[in-house]
Amino acid sequence: MRIVRRTETGRRSDVVVPSPDEAGARLDSASWWEYGLCRAWDADLFCVPDGVSPSRKRAQETRAKRICQSCPVRERCLAEAMARDEQYGVWGGLDAEERRQLERRRRGTPRSS
Numbered sequence: 001m002r003i004v005r006r007t008e009t010g011r012r013s014d015v016v017v018p019s020p021d022e023a024g025a026r027l028d029s030a031s032w033w034e035y036g037l038c039r040a041w042d043a044d045l046f047c048v049p050d051g052v053s054p055s056r057k058r059a060q061e062t063r064a065k066r067i068c069q070s071c072p073v074r075e076r077c078l079a080e081a082m083a084r085d086e087q088y089g090v091w092g093g094l095d096a097e098e099r100r101q102l103e104r105r106r107r108g109t110p111r112s113s
């Protein structure tokens with residue numbers, strides 16, 4: 001899959017990520033993450049660094065989640081993040097708080113205040 005992206009400065013950048021069909025055939029491999037669409041973007045978009053304002057962080061995470069929605073390894077990515085209780089960043093289309101909420105729902109645990 002060829003992805004055409006724009007950097008924050010408006011520069012155009014083409015990146016090739018293996019197709020969803022190819023990824024689907026190899027999802028069991030240990031290298032599933034090689035098929036993640038996030039490989040075409042800066043890591044900071046998916047794991048916003050400390051010091052970024054809350055509104056900017058929300059905007060970046062929203063953008064990252066949109067990318068995740070069409071990622072061929074989204075389910076696998078989310079499963080990995082849940083399995084290792086990943087505390088930071090957007091994984092599988094969910095941010096850290098959304099993953100905690102999902103875990104609470106799975107366990108039937110009410111939200112703590």
Ligand code: SF4
Nearest residue numbers: 036038068071077092
């Ligand atoms: S689901 Fe999102 S974070 Fe996970 S590999 Fe795909 S693009 Fe990256």
